[in-house]
Amino acid sequence: MGRVSERLSLRTVGRVPAGARPAVLPGDVRAGIAHLGLGAFHRAHQAVYTEAAIAAGGGSDWAIVGVAPRSRDVLNAIAEQDGLFSVVTLDDGGARAKVLGAFAGLRHAASDPAGVVGLLADPDIRVVTLTVTEKAYALDPATGTLRDDPQVRADLTTDRAPTTVPGLLVAGLRARAAADAGPVALASCDNLPTNGERLRGLITQALALAGDDRAAAWVGANVSFPSTMVDRIVPATTADTLARAEAALGVVDLAPVAAEPFMQWVIEDDFPGGRPAWDLAGATMTTDTTPYEHLKLRALNGVHSTMAYLGALAGREYIADALALPGMADLLRRMIAEDIAPSLRPPAGVSVIEYGESVLSRFANPALGHRTLQVAMDGTQKLPQRVLHGMLERRAAGASPRWGALVVAAWMRFAAGRADDGRELPLDDPLAGPVRAALAAAGGKPDEIVGALLDLRQVFPAELAEDEVVRGLITGWLTDLTAHGAATTVAGAR
Ligand code: CS2
Secondary structure (H helix, E strand, O other): OOOOOOEOOOOOHHHOOHHHOOOOOOOOOOEEEEEEOOOHHHHHOHHHHHHHHHHHHOOOOOEEEEEEOOOOHHHHHHHHOOOOEEEEEEEOOEEEEEEEOOEEEEEEOOOOHHHHHHHHOOOOOOEEEEOOOHHHHOEOOOOOOEOOOHHHHHHHHOOOOOOOHHHHHHHHHHHHHHHOOOOEEEEEOOOOOOHHHHHHHHHHHHHHHHOOHHHHHHHHHHEEOOOEEEEOOOOOOOHHHHHHHHHHHOOEOOOOEEEOOOOEEEEEOOOOOOOOOHHHHOOEEEOOOHHHHHHHHHHHHHHHHHHHHHHHHOOOOEHHHHHOOOOHHHHHHHHHHHHHHHHOOOOOOOOHHHHHHHHHHHHOOOOOOOEHHHHHOOHHHHHHHHHHHHHHHHHHOOOOOHHHHHHHHHHHHHHOOEOOOOOEOOOOOOOHHHHHHHHHHOOOOHHHHHHHHHOOOOOOOHHHHOOHHHHHHHHHHHHHHHHHOHHHHHHHOO
């Protein structure tokens, strides 16, 4: 029998190599932040910055209470480790692990919604951050207005315990307003455009639906919605992540996350109840995050989606392999130079071309094992801010956004469900139903498919969908992709 390693915990953490030990320990620091969404991204991003900020600020009371909305697997694993987990940083040079101790507590919304509502109304909690993915906001991706979702509606208009993110936030804010429990900032850390404004809009619409004018007035006076730009590539945890964590730590961690070395966080500095010293941990505090958000959403995420759809069609499992397709890097460079850069007003001193080069070298990181299908999911929720907004701006300037049209065409072929070698591709998307219905109603010709899918008004604004130039460009690319496959189309793209 092999040696059985012990599990990471407060008892065993002292045995972890010195450089991998947490800067603070759960229990030593009081909670000041509630975070919704215990996924890998939060744990490899805001949790890292927050632990470093606490350490740099010397004992300030900003530990995090992590809330898992649905699944409790990660929560259970972290709870069994006394709140500890590790981040495994991957690059050519190998893997480094570091244990984090930023969590002061954990809650499970699905089994204990009242506990989460109580947490959001707790005066100690002065910042609420969110990484719940684009779709959990229940917003129409094209317009940013609240979708008519039966679950959200039931949460807001009946006395039942909340089950959705809008429902939990509104119940928490109503309880906080009733207790007059002090100002709070709600900061979205999801890849949505002007995510603070979207979240403010969501809460305003949801409170109106709930018919609670008093809470709405209290929120207006006491709650801020700072926008943030978040960036770190965090592939899903695999058996390899667990093995690397154990090798680096000498104890077993069942909740590690893998990440690239790079990370960035730009935050609108609007926190009425105070905030951690994130700036001391490397975050950029600013009055306007918009230039950073647009740059990141278009030049990183938009390019990511391009590789994800074309790569998946060409049978490439990982992003780094998609980038290695002959012609792909050149195509992406042209896309950045010809479509994306002219659509942006980047932050002062930033060159979009140089930013694009740094993004391409991050995508090439062979150690990451980031799956094309992970990036390809939820396309209807991602395309507007990543690709369509830039296309609209190029059209308004009289230009023809041909590379943006290629991404849309690749998504359409991906949505049809087969890779070029005939293998099935999963359509993991909250709008999979309407997408499939549109495809089923369309004839099989590229122009019919393009017409049917562009009619999805939740995703494609009329201004773009009815633009003959745009339709022609998308149809041209879809014709090429259908006739020759993605690898040949990429290799020959001009
Ligand atoms: C990716 C992002 O999954 C996706 O859609 O584009 O998660 C991306 O890795 C991050 O935004 C990088 O910051």
